[in-house]
Amino acid sequence: MALVIGLTGSIASGKSTVSFMFNDFQIPVIDADKISRDVVEPGEAAYERIVAAFGEAIVREDKTLDRKKLGSIIFAEEEKRLALNHIVHPEVRKQMMKQRDALIAAGVRCVVLDIPLLFESKLTALVDKTIVVYVDEAVQLQRLMERDGFTEQAAKQRIASQLPVKEKAKLADAVINNNGSKQESYEQLEQILSDWQVGK
Numbered sequence: 001m002a003l004v005i006g007l008t009g010s011i012a013s014g015k016s017t018v019s020f021m022f023n024d025f026q027i028p029v030i031d032a033d034k035i036s037r038d039v040v041e042p043g044e045a046a047y048e049r050i051v052a053a054f055g056e057a058i059v060r061e062d063k064t065l066d067r068k069k070l071g072s073i074i075f076a077e078e079e080k081r082l083a084l085n086h087i088v089h090p091e092v093r094k095q096m097m098k099q100r101d102a103l104i105a106a107g108v109r110c111v112v113l114d115i116p117l118l119f120e121s122k123l124t125a126l127v128d129k130t131i132v133v134y135v136d137e138a139v140q141l142q143r144l145m146e147r148d149g150f151t152e153q154a155a156k157q158r159i160a161s162q163l164p165v166k167e168k169a170k171l172a173d174a175v176i177n178n179n180g181s182k183q184e185s186y187e188q189l190e191q192i193l194s195d196w197q198v199g200k
């Protein structure tokens with residue numbers, strides 16, 4: 001039976017960085033952020049519902065969603081964020097389960113579901129084990145501002161929209177402390193996978 005790992009953390013804690021490391025172990029990763037982009041492409045059902053709920057102002061000239069604008073709306077107002085979640089999340093969940101089941105049927109020994117909101121959206125039933133990528137809040141804030149060029153206020157709004165990463169770490173089966181170098185995080189991942197008998 002395949003081991004299904006849920007990988008999570010908070011915004012800019014290093015999920016994508018760790019997610020990439022699974023390549024080295026030949027373990028496939030299903031990326032919820034990527035699926036959430038695919039299911040809102042023009043022509044998809046969720047796209048029409050988002051435009052109906054948020055108006056034409058969030059549509060760009062090429063008809064795709066203006067993600068920057070939508071982000072600034074939903075991270076400033078909880079009600080709007082919940083409305084968007086309500087439209088997008090069921091479709092993301094469906095696609096993730098479909099991809100997970102296809103990989104299991106193909107005989108993989110392990111598969112990872114990279115889901116930023118794994119705990120908030122109560123999706124732990126989709127996975128067998130959870131890994132939280134942890135960073136101290138000061139490191140998180142600095143890396144987020146550097147990566148996305150956000151002001152401190154915009155970065156803090158985004159951090160506040162999720163359960164604090166300290167709380168997520170308490171709920172995890174395993175924690176990767178990503179305050180240090182990427183190499184140090186890699187070594188922690190290697191140890192966890194070896195403990196769970198899905199290492200190299």
Ligand SMILES: CC(C)(COP(=O)(O)OP(=O)(O)OC[C@H]1O[C@@H](n2cnc3c(N)ncnc32)[C@H](O)[C@@H]1O)[C@@H](O)C(=O)NCCC(=O)NCCS
Binds near residue numbers: 092116
């Ligand atoms: C608001 C949107 C358009 C902004 O797009 P953008 O390309 O700038 O960001 P991206 O999608 O790459 O998300 C970046 C990070 O923001 C955080 N985040 C995104 N959406 C949310 C949310 N609804 N609540 C809390 N955190 C979120 C996650 O940590 C994610 O990794 C987009 O994030 C979105 O459609 N969000 C709703 C769907 C969602 O919840 N996605 C995340 C998990 S499925």
Ligand SMILES: Nc1ncnc2c1ncn2[C@@H]1O[C@H](COP(=O)(O)OP(=O)(O)OP(=O)(O)O)[C@@H](O)[C@H]1O
Binds near residue numbers: 015017018033147180
């Ligand atoms: N150990 C590290 N040392 C230095 N920089 C790092 C480290 N880990 C990640 N980073 C940098 O921090 C930023 C955030 O990391 P990453 O994009 O992996 O986070 P994430 O959790 O996937 O974010 P999001 O929730 O927004 O998708 C990136 O610019 C990344 O290069």
